[in-house]
Amino acid sequence: MAKNVTDGVGGSAVLKPWPKRPARLAHAVVESLTDSIVSGVIAPGSTLPVEPELCETFGVSRITIREAVKSLEAKGLVVARQGYGTTVTPSEEWNLLDPVVLAATVQHDDDLVVLDHLVGVRSVLEAQMTAQAAEAATDDDLREVERMLGRLDEETATPARFIETDVAFHDRIMQSSRNRLGRSIIRTVHSQARTTYLYTGTPDSQACEQANAEHRQVVERLLARDPEGAARAMAAHIEAAWHRRRPAHPGSAV
Template sequence: MAKNAGGAAEESAVLKPWPKRPARLAHAVVESLTDTIVSGALPPGSTLPVEPELCETFGVSRITVREAVKSLEAKGLVRARQGSGTTVTQPEEWNLLDPVVLAATVQHDDTLVVLDQLVAIRSALEAQMAAQAVELATDEDLQDIERMLSRLDEETATPARFDETDVAFHDRIMQASRNRLGRSIIRTVHTQARTTLLYTGAPDTTGCRQANAEHRKVVERLLARDSEGAAQAMTEHIEAAWRRRRLPSAAPPAP
């Protein structure tokens, strides 16, 4: 096996070929390499295996590999330099709002550092949007939100259904805020966070009832047209829900 100056021969051993050839080849290569980088198997400063080795490992063409490497560069994961190979960058350079990077990051966030940060961002943005919804929500918006709250009351005994409606409930409030950018950011980070048990935990009926009592406080403040109260109620709900789900063995969230 050929080696480049960065020792790519040894590093290529961390890459595993697929048991079944995926349909979207370049995207699949990107997902696999992203996971390898984010997990630390290819640490910052290391060099990606050379092009022929990547082609052999994944069973794809040079064009596919080049497309995948360009995508990794766009995500901030690697930097290609003539004569120096393609080097893994420092985590500070990674684009965590990219769905592929974020998905891999939360999957490997064993200490919950990133998930704690994600919850803090979600809490701040959703609180702001709850306050905006007080000012901008129509009567129809508020009626829809009340109906969803009633539906959640009925689903507390079925955590899986409750969880899906819970997401829709929060999204409906964000819609009522008319804050398209904030909603887009939350939908991106929350969708990826929900792919890991580190974030979702193991929902139970007690947790569902507690969550919906907190939902009710948010809705009460929305109906009262109380911007500050709605923001505070949303913050308290998101942070309390995370404390209930968060693994006790992990480091405590930052104050």
């Protein structure tokens, strides 16, 4: 990916070319520029280099650069205005539900501010969907959730396998809620969060056992068709699991 250097707020960015030409050109340009914007290398208020310079830097055509800039605009990262160039917008304007923007944001979230917010959003939405599942789930849905709980019991000694099944377990409950929008939001934000060590940590067998004890409380409330109890159990589990994983000193994590 290109590493970008800005000559100051309000100035133009100076970009370095890739060591190797990527295959998906426009997408690769977007990812590179997104990373530079989100990391602060190209600061809000700065302007991107002019089109010919971008073409030369990335070794691509004007059509590719125009496609990339349009994509950046759609993500809320820049505003292109005739006569003013393409200006980076404030972070408040960025679309954090866009996978490329969210991935870059999570990767550069050294203080865990965004991850803390993400866990909060996940806790609220997933608790709501668990309450909905307590009412909407079919008997087949609940049998499948129970089956996955049993599988998790068997995998507590193998954390890598447990983590993958844990994701599927949560997703199966969300699916049972019939809340397609909520499930889509959680799947988007959670999949990006899981790409960073700061979010996943290194759970051991004891942490897996604790997580599954909390899972069992959720399932018990689902089987009892208790929406409020199921929601409380799910929110408590998500928040407790994050508390166990969250680095005490995130800046020192590797």
